Amino acid sequence: MRICQFLLSRGDGGLEKHVRELSHSLLEAGHDVFIIADPLFIKTLPQSLQQHATPISASMSRHNPILWMRLLKILQQLNIDIVHAQASKASYVLGLLRRFVNAKTVGTLHNIKHDVSSYNKLDHIITVSKQLSTYVQHQHVSVVYNGIHSHTVSAINLSEQFNLPSHLPTFCAVGRLVSAKGFLDLLDAIDGLPLNLLIIGEGPERVKLEQRVMSLSNNTMCRLLGHRQNAPELMAGADGILISSHREGFSYVFSEALLQHKPILATDVPVANEVLAQELIVPIGKAPLFRERLIALLNDRERWLTLMEPSFLLARNELTIEAMLNGTNAVYDQLKNKNG
Numbered sequence: 001m002r003i004c005q006f007l008l009s010r011g012d013g014g015l016e017k018h019v020r021e022l023s024h025s026l027l028e029a030g031h032d033v034f035i036i037a038d039p040l041f042i043k044t045l046p047q048s049l050q051q052h053a054t055p056i057s058a059s060m061s062r063h064n065p066i067l068w069m070r071l072l073k074i075l076q077q078l079n080i081d082i083v084h085a086q087a088s089k090a091s092y093v094l095g096l097l098r099r100f101v102n103a104k105t106v107g108t109l110h111n112i113k114h115d116v117s118s119y120n121k122l123d124h125i126i127t128v129s130k131q132l133s134t135y136v137q138h139q140h141v142s143v144v145y146n147g148i149h150s151h152t153v154s155a156i157n158l159s160e161q162f163n164l165p166s167h168l169p170t171f172c173a174v175g176r177l178v179s180a181k182g183f184l185d186l187l188d189a190i191d192g193l194p195l196n197l198l199i200i201g202e203g204p205e206r207v208k209l210e211q212r213v214m215s216l217s218n219n220t221m222c223r224l225l226g227h228r229q230n231a232p233e234l235m236a237g238a239d240g241i242l243i244s245s246h247r248e249g250f251s252y253v254f255s256e257a258l259l260q261h262k263p264i265l266a267t268d269v270p271v272a273n274e275v276l277a278q279e280l281i282v283p284i285g286k287a288p289l290f291r292e293r294l295i296a297l298l299n300d301r302e303r304w305l306t307l308m309e310p311s312f313l314l315a316r317n318e319l320t321i322e323a324m325l326n327g328t329n330a331v332y333d334q335l336k337n338k339n340g
Contacts, residue, residue, distance in 0.1 A: 001332060002080040004103070006071070007037040008058040008089040013176075014252055015110055016041055018146050019086050023049055025325045034078050036071065054078075062092050072097050082106060082332050085122070088113050095121030104335035108144075109136065111249030123338075124331055128250040129270035142331050145271060146250045147324030150259050150316070155236035158198065162223050169298065170196040172238040174231055174253040175245070177203030177224075182244035182267060184212060188287035189244070189294065192217040197242070200234060202227040236260055240304075242294075245269045246284050258315035263304045265294055275314055277307040 005023050009015055019037075027033045027048060035042065035049060038058035042050060054074050060067040071093060075083060084106045085091040091107035095118045098105055105122040109132050116136050119125050124140045127133040133141050159166040175181040183199055187209070190197055199209070199222065206224065213222045228234060231253075235241060241257040243266035254272055257264050266272035267284045280297075282290045297304040317323065 001082060001336060002032045002034070002078070003082045003084065003332065004034040004036060004075070004078060004080045005084050005086060006090045006094060007035070007041060007086045008056070008062070008093065009087065010038050010040055010058045012044065014146070014250065015087055016044065017252065018110070020045060020049075021147070021321060022324065022328060025321055026328070029325060029329070034080060036074055058089075062089050068093060068097060072100055075101055075103065081336055084108070086110070088116070088118065091122060092118040095119070098122065104338070106331060106335065112247060124335055126328070126331060130274050131270040132249065142327065144324060144327035144331070145319055146252065146255070147319055147321040148252060148255050148259065150320050153232045153236040153260060156230070156233045158196070158234065158237040162198065162225075164196040164221055164223075168194050168196050168221070169239040170198065170237070171240050171242050172198050172200060172235050173242045173244065174200040174235065176201050177205040177209060179205060180246050182246050182285065183209055185285055185287045185290070186242060186244035187212045187216065187222065189290040190220055190222075192220055193291070193295065194219045195221070195298070197222040198225055198234065198238070199223070200225045200228050200231050232256055232260070235262065238262065240264065243267060243269070243272060244290065248272075255315065255319045258311055258319060261308075261312055263297070263301070263308055264311075265290070265297060275311045277310070279307055
């Protein structure tokens with residue numbers, strides 16, 4: 001099939017990672033893959049994808065007619081079978097042009113939005129979690145979890161690397177230093193507990209977090225590591241992963257932790273709340289409850305691992321690149337076969 005991935009983003013986070021990996025996987029599976037995206041994103045693509053990528057400025061408003069006309073002209077020139085809009089801005093623009101586009105249309109909802117009505121104009125909607133699927137009113141909705149490569153990661157000796165007490169358990173928390181990640185809640189939850197915490201990520205809340213780290217009890221060690229390219233290797237060296245988010249669309253950190261067979265304690269956000277045992281899910285923003293649950297799990301780590309086993313199995317079957325490709329291909333095949 002001739003498939004076009006359409007993205008209107010200038011960032012470089014989970015959304016962009018997903019589009020890169022999905023596009024590459026579709027290409028390897030034998031599809032003709034075209035990409036319409038901002039020049040900044042196109043530069044991050046491998047040459048095999050860049051040669052079939054067409055630039056369009058993501059800085060233009062979704063309400064700009066120039067953007068609409070530019071997209072319509074590109075789509076008419078490409079003569080494709082499927083146009084797949086990634087995230088809300090691209091889905092909104094594609095929805096406006098739906099009646100003028102001969103190809104079948106798909107939109108992926110990656111995060112919780114107040115208004116998702118624009119997706120209803122498309123032929124099919126994909127959501128990256130079951131919870132997100134409840135926000136859309138459409139007769140054709142599929143849940144396809146974002147996948148990651150299942151690979152062996154070399155663990156880093158964290159106590160040695162960061163001068164941490166080796167007799168204490170070490171946990172990792174990963175994400176941008178923004179309020180939505182709930183890291184201040186997490187620091188409140190662990191304050192006074194005999195453990196090490198490494199927070200991997202950078203962002204505008206760094207100063208607040210630094211101040212809170214300075215006030216932690218002496219028997220609780222925390223390091224703010226900033227952005228790290230080797231986050232998977234750091235996670236591999238940890239005794240467990242803590243997720244304190246207030247909201248999530250899809251967490252690559254969660255998937256990575258599962259595929260590494262790491263114990264996880266998480267707040268009530270997707271996809272953790274669809275995969276983990278209920279005992280491993282804590283209400284959002286409830287630091288005392290998070291603390292209480294963490295203490296109980298630390299006192300019986302064998303039981304923690306037992307609770308994780310079904311989630312480890314699900315990750316191997318549903319959270320890989322292969323599973324994501326199969327799920328997406330199934331949607332494309334359904335659309336291609338519909339009405340011939």
